[in-house]
Amino acid sequence: MQTLLSAQNPDGGWSYRRGGSSWVEPSVYAILALRDLPEAAEAVRRGRAWLRGLQRADGGWAPHAAVGESTWVTALVLLLEGVEGAGEKALRWILRQTGREATWLHKVRMKLLGVSSDYEAAPAAWPWYPGTAAWVIPTSITLLALRKVSRVRPEAEIRRRIREGRQFLLVRRCADGGWNHGSSRALGFQINSYPETTGLALLALAAEKAPGLERSLAAAERHLAQCRSAEGAAWLEMGLRAHGRAASAPSSVREDTLMDTALRLLARRAAQGRNPLLE
């Protein structure tokens, strides 16, 4: 906790690395990790104020103050603040986003070109950057955010997007049961899964009773046993615990970034029975 508190920037945000400028992603994880700690109340207040000041006119957030485009990090802010804090425009911005491969224009184009694949047939999910394809991490984070919103706003459209997003994750699973960035095959060859994406996708699929999930949990356990990065280990621990599995990271994991530090704190919180990403 002290690491995060001492690394907060004067503007209220956090960088990926100590001494750098503030980015939305590490800031959201830092605030989530600190927000229930009384001694961090002032840091959390300043962090939230910095985030609020960064909201763009379209309702979304850019990943950094220098970037002139709202992106997937909007879902992170929605996950942190809920629709009450992030605002209706943020929710609408997220619901407008979809992977470009799921747009009717792209589907018509592919049909005319005679292209047909699992990739093209995947349900609508969320891209990192507007106008591009959907991938595992932005989809998983958006699912966590919409799950939070749907508890207070049981709208049909939100429920539908959650359903489709979860289906997207299940379709994009790798042959080993885990997830990589979101492309499980290339020219017919199977691609292996990664630790961080496997853990995060499992967290986003919490409470899901999908077929074959047992294989995904086994893949996560295999990854966790060998994982060296704090980020990967934290997501794996949280993903496994969300499905009722005991999980603890090897002692040799390495924290490289402030985001790693925040995620480790969140994983520790999850081990104590409270995961702020699922509340």
Next chain:
Amino acid sequence: MRGWSRREWLAGSGAALAGGACARRRAAERARVSVVRLRRYSQEVYEAVRRLLAEHRVEARGLRVVLKPNLVEYDPGTTINTHPLLVHAALEAFRALGAAQVRIAEGPGHRRNTLELAEAAGYFGLLPDFETRFTDLNLDEIAPVRLEGPRSKLRRLYLPRTALDCDLLVSLPKMKTHHWVGATLSMKNLFGLVPGAVYGWPKNLLHWSGISECIADLHRLLARRRRPRLFAIVDGIVGMEGNGPIQGTPKSAGVLVAGWNLPAVDAVCCRVMRIEPRKIPYLQMEDPGGLLAPDGIELIGERIETVQTPFELIPQFRHLRL
């Protein structure tokens, strides 16, 4: 037959004059590219890199140098990434030349945890103090850069300060075939500069904006800047053929290829791989003066014929065969 209009005559004579000027410029400015034969990753790599830098009169005294290897994924038994021995050889060579700072920097397109990938790829073992010398370009400080006359749909890019602010950026790619653009070499390696923290993992905006066009734009953007200067050393000792850049098969080409002109370096690599460089769209785009014709490049060291090793091409790229 219809005669030429005045406008067509003017355009025709302008083109002829420009063609003559191009031919003269080509003769005067033939790009110099070195090809060194090296059959294995051994101590000889260190000597070869020092010789390459000397051949191209690379000066590094007091400069900030960034080495940009190609780190993509790790899969034991394959040759996806630039061999760490070449990176170490370059690091040592630039330090010996008196560089003020030599950093290793990369922003992989798939894996978020770059250090975990670098460790698996053997970088920690071969490069002393790797962690302190390494910058993850995916998470670096950024600056917006406008693209002048872009070929792609992009109008601006956010790029990492570590790459923009250095004096010399050395592209250290693996020699590989690529399932979308035919070959991935020193120019395509520049995709690793584009920060994941802005564009994601993968940097999918580059794919939807036209991959070949983005490769050309990124190269042109950097080549036109006063700083950093670009240099390339391609790891073709063991490359990858077939379904590259990740799922191909190791292929021993037994060469290092180096030079200041990245399109020319890549063209020579293509010829080593028995690929026609003038059929690679991004090389066409970056070759306005015909530098990539066989007589447009001054080869130093091995002749192409003595090192040429046909890299297997996936069916959709068989038309690239030289």
